[in-house]
């Protein structure tokens with residue numbers, strides 16, 4: 013069978029590492045999976061009111077396709093939420109519901125990337141931004157984020173990498189995999205850069221309410237630049253398996269937004285609709301009680317503090333303190349000497365301890381791989 017190059021080149025390190033783990037499990041080894049950001053695999057669960065809302069939606073007959081852009085009620089609830097949490101004004105017609113942020117990433121990059129185009133993504137980055145850019149024939153160019161500076165973007169590096177082929181700059185804030193929270197000044201500088209080059213910012217804020225310091229929403233800062241905000245229900249509302257997310261568009265340039273909205277809507281129509289009953293449950297998630305969020309963040313904060321302390325106590329391992337989300341991106345001395353590369357370290361660790369980590373180079377080969385300078 014002749015398979016396309018674009019499919020043959022696809023990689024997703026976060027799940028790819030599981031293959032070796034499964035083989036070990038088959039041989040009887042107990043394996044602990046710390047490779048994937050799914051709180052439901054640990055001691056977190058979807059709040060009862062959201063579960064009930066899903067059951068009720070199914071019973072009440074919300075089982076047909078929804079409008080491709082999403083249920084009007086949910087688009088309204090999202091605007092209310094974005095106003096309350098991010099202090100931003102979004103119009104319901106500028107919200108499109110997707111089957112997870114993952115699908116939104118695919119749709120947004122599908123609308124922006126042609127052969128030879130470049131997308132600036134953080135280095136290290138959540139891998140689908142790299143994979144989908146390449147899938148659509150583009151090139152993901154990683155801008156440096158500095159560990160010594162809490163994994164904030166190196167603005168000189170971002171500036172040096174924007175060129176005529178750049179179609180968008182991606183911000184992931186709070187960040188996966190480094191746990192950084194970009195401050196207002198940094199987001200403003202990124203937005204000024206995007207403005208100078210007349211390109212949009214793609215801002216993934218799926219961890220917006222899992223922050224241990226004050227988070228900032230890009231659209232709140234970048235008022236005169238088109239912002240494609242991405243968000244979803246997986247993490248904050250503990251609905252990972254239900255697959256629901258959304259994108260929203262803000263910015264002063266109505267002409268640019270209108271064109272983008274039209275193309276994203278066309279993509280939304282091709283895949284018919286997002287999951288209808290889950291959209292009903294998502295309305296309850298947004299408008300119902302929010303108490304579980306503070307409880308979850310408190311629990312995660314304690315674990316962050318403990319794990320941060322313990323990691324830094326291990327000889328040869330050091331780690332910046334994450335300010336948001338639930339990931340650590342530790343530095344491991346000895347990669348390149350004791351272990352040939354970070355992949356070898358992760359394999360070794362898995363074999364000896366049964367714990368599954370993701371190698372840093374799974375988030376991009378330049379920054380965070382441990383190779384060469386500690387970039």
Ligand SMILES: Cc1ncc(COP(=O)(O)O)c(C=O)c1O
Pocket residue numbers: 049111112113114115138184187188216218243244245246252255256257
């Ligand atoms: C930064 C980021 N964006 C998007 C996703 C995927 O979200 P969803 O479950 O909504 O597809 C994840 C999942 O880990 C993530 O970390």
